[in-house]
Amino acid sequence: MSTATAIENKSPASAGRFEPRIAAFVCNWCTYTGADLAGTSRVQMMPNVRMVRLPCTGRIDTAFIIKAFERGADGVIVSGCHPGDCHYSEGNYHARRRFAMFKELMNFMGIDERRVTFSWVSASEGRKWGDVVDETIERVRALGPFDDYKTLLEETP
Amino acid sequence: MKIGYFPGCSLHSTGREFNESLRLFAPAIGLELEEIKDWNCCGATSAHATNHLLSIALPARSLALAEEQGMSEVLAPCAACYSRLRTASVELRENPSLQKEVSEVLERPIAATAEVRSISEVLSRMTADIRGAVVQPLAGLKLACYYGCLLVRPPKIASFEDSEMPTSLEGIVSACGAEAVHWDRKLDCCGGGMSLSRTGSVIRLGRSIVSDAQKAGAHAIVVACPMCHSNLDFRQRAMLKGQEGEVVPVLYITQIVGLALGLEPEKLGLRRHFVKTAPFIQRITTVPATAQEA
Amino acid sequence: MSRIGVFVCHCGENIARTVDTAAVAQECGKLPGVIHSVDYKYMCSDPGQLMVKQAIAEHKLTGVVVAACSPHMHEKTFRRATAGAGLNPFLCEMANVREHCSWIHESRTAATEKAIDATRMIVEKVKRNAPLSPIHIPVTRRALVIGGGIAGIQAALDIADGGREVVLVEKEPSIGGHMSQLSETFPTLDCSQCILTPRMVEAFQHPRIKLYTYSEVESVDGYIGNFKVTIRKKARSVDEANCNGCGACQAVCPNKKIPSEFDAGLGKRSAIYVPFPQAVPNIPVIDRERCSYFRAKAKGSTKVVCGKCAEACGKGAVHFDQQDTLVTEDVGAIVVATGYRLYDIGKDQDSELLKGYGEYGYGTVPDVIDGMQFERLASASGPTAGKILRPSDGKEPTSVVFLQCIGSRDPSKGIEYCSKICCMYVAKHTMLYKHKVHHGQATVFYMDIRAAGKGYDEFTRRAIEEDGARYVRGRVSRLYRDGEVIKILGFDTLSGEPIEMDADMVVLATAMRPQAGMAELAQKLSVSYDKHGFINEAHPKLRPVETNTAGVFVAGACQSPRDIPDSVAMASATASKILGLLSNEQLEREPTVARVDESTCSACFHCERVCAYGAVEHKDIRDRSGNLVRVVASVNKGVCQGCGTCLATCPSKSLELDGFTDAQIHAAIMAF
Structure with missing residues (x-):
């Protein structure tokens, strides 16, 4: 399985330290572009994030987040345009409500809600994107690996 | 109505009659004044020109005492005290770190919950009571209501009424049966605390105020600030030197209400003014016949 | 079975310095379904693109993954190359290994690892990509212009001269707007009506301009290329066809x-x-x-x-019983050119943001007028036939004081912005006054003189140096009537002296505000507007006449304070944009739109409620004999913008978003 190999192949520099795997679901117009800006501005950040680009945070089905945890993510970032700045007028408002509810569901499912970061990063906030990434990685690192589903997966034939 | 009372230093010295007249008629309209125990100087003029923390901490102490003594509102008749107390209260509410700092300096908690009120605000809230208590309507009297600066400004601090076109004093004098004249200098500066250091300026500023009141046909100028009073009253002779027209007595709004409530001019402190008030008093005592008919 | 080609770009050294591109190509080549995987120095170069094209042909690829820069940079390039090789362009996607990887990490091992993961995720997605074709929507090749001032007239004329029909709607009984009220215009002192009237007549007589005066836009439906606009023709009580204007x-x-x-x-x-x-x-x-x-x-x-x-009326044209009528017009593009109004210094304001000027008597002091009133006094067609006379007693004022920035640039009154035109028209007023009243003295109280523009600074200098206007830098704190004159109390901030002076007349350069009802109009058009009611442009630098709604454009002072040349320039810009748009018979759009699986849709219409564009419609499903079987949701592809909010809301998962289907996204996550 790809996840397992990826974890084993971690660079020697980080050997011994837990390197969390973070999935990021971001909107195309603000955060993805903001992350592009981080690149063009050479904002250095930790390499633990794998990104999925979507048109809008409104598109982000909470099932994606659960699926990411199921596939070995230790943490998830969800980020889009600032409230009021949505490219599609109001997609991020719907997303915001959805995620407020989803946090409750996470608690119910026994996933520590600190494993998920919801943030707003605009196309001009390359530096902020770097901070969001690094802060999330450090926070999840402190929480340790999310093993619950991995064990389940191994047990499931 | 019961209200906390902060007389300040002026009301114990040059503005004694402001304090005395207010205390004299207050019971008649159901206004109960509860003086803040152990109040201190508000810091006006000097403190806010020298040290910001001091300028907030001085009035804050009195406000903290008011809170401790269970007062939700504090009346500060002196316009300068009102301004300082209110500035402190607004700043403390807006700035939690300042609140913490001041509280440490004072060594007592301060939440700035007590609302600071001006005399014009309190009396205009009670115009119905005043109207009901009037025994000597001031009909036929023309009064020029003078606000000066600190009673209504800056707008963020003195937010009670329109800072560019206030009307509260006019409302109170009409409740007393007098006529408030329309004039244009009611918001001009009288020279304030420059009375001793820049006397020339004060005289020049005061002259335009008094002349405008004369032109509007006012029998008296009504003020709500001991500083305005002392400038316009004490220096009026110098202001009008070489000018035509009669002197215009300067009265506190509380003296006007007191007169309408039938209190003796002497007890209201009218005899203590520099500009003679006798002709003015004369005018009132000749009024009743017509007023009672009306 | 998929046949995916992976192309890893070095971007010179940009990617290859940190990412082991050969390793990425090698690892990805091992992925199931990948039958071709290579790396190359510059994938976006002609030889690079040729590699992609050749590989598609040679290996009969069913999908292309380019691991290079951001898709915002080169997705179009590689999709074009893919299409050039005969493969549907939407089967090509990019993995971002530059901005999101090589540029932001130092560790070569970690960056290479991340690049492999990112490419793998995209490979899995592309395996599930479907061939899509751009959506074609028909275009109604005519335009609507809202507002018949100089901006609206100019836009209408330019579009009509360009060969397209225009519907011009004006809420007043006549077109012409504020410009028709002006006496002369800065900086040339041209007679305003002399240059405007011919344009008004031209618009009226133009065979391709349909003019609705005394009319307002009631509602707007549809989308770019296909707007349906309902216009309320207010009852004029006069039959337009019959009246001959005899008076x-x-x-x-x-x-x-x-x-x-x-x-x-x-x-x-x-x-x-x-x-x-x-x-x-x-x-x-x-x-x-x-x-x-x-x-x-x-x-x-x-x-x-x-x-x-x-x-x-000899023609029997007066009809007391006339009623408002509603007419519908189909247009492909809309220009908003509703112009401005002047701020009023009164106590009662229509916006809670604003405050009046109590210090100037809330507009009750006689002979204190605003700039537009001065225009009318100075205009030959005005109430005084061009003589400068005081409104109160008809006397000629020998001293006129002009106050700039009334409302403007004064946050305490609620308007932070500069109204832009006042410095210029006040300079003009002082000149007009001096030209008409030779012994008169004009005094201007100003904050700054903002005279940026061709010939503008020269013009203000002329007012001061040749026509003797006295400019005082400072504000007036109070003004009031003192018998015959107006008493001015102010302050000269350059000399530090208080000023007290008398004036016979005072002219206030009051702020420019958008017209009343802008919020309502903007909502009808779904365009965004700021707190003052000015229409927001799509981009302050690069898209100055477009709005955030495709097909709706903005010209003139309804976007921000503008003078005549600015408004005309904007109007011509909108016309050029619209002529470009209307030159197409069809519009092409990205096919990233939602679609409904009618077999599972339960018609709860949650999707309809969350759609910001009103793209979800109700569709009747009928049997062969025409009986209604059930109702389902249906997405109008012309209106849908592809945000996908409806998908995440649908409880029965009956919606899909082409290009971002659940299967595609889940596949990418599975490859995580």
């Missing part, structure tokens, strides 16, 4: 003391009136709130009061 009705109207809007309240008009002699069209309208006939009727009186205008 007999106005002559007999007994009610002649109504303040004229055109003369900014300084002149009078009758109840049946043409706003000004050069009005276009020259057809009167009855002001029903002031006409005795209608007032009596409104009070319920059955007696016919007045009616003199109808009697005087």
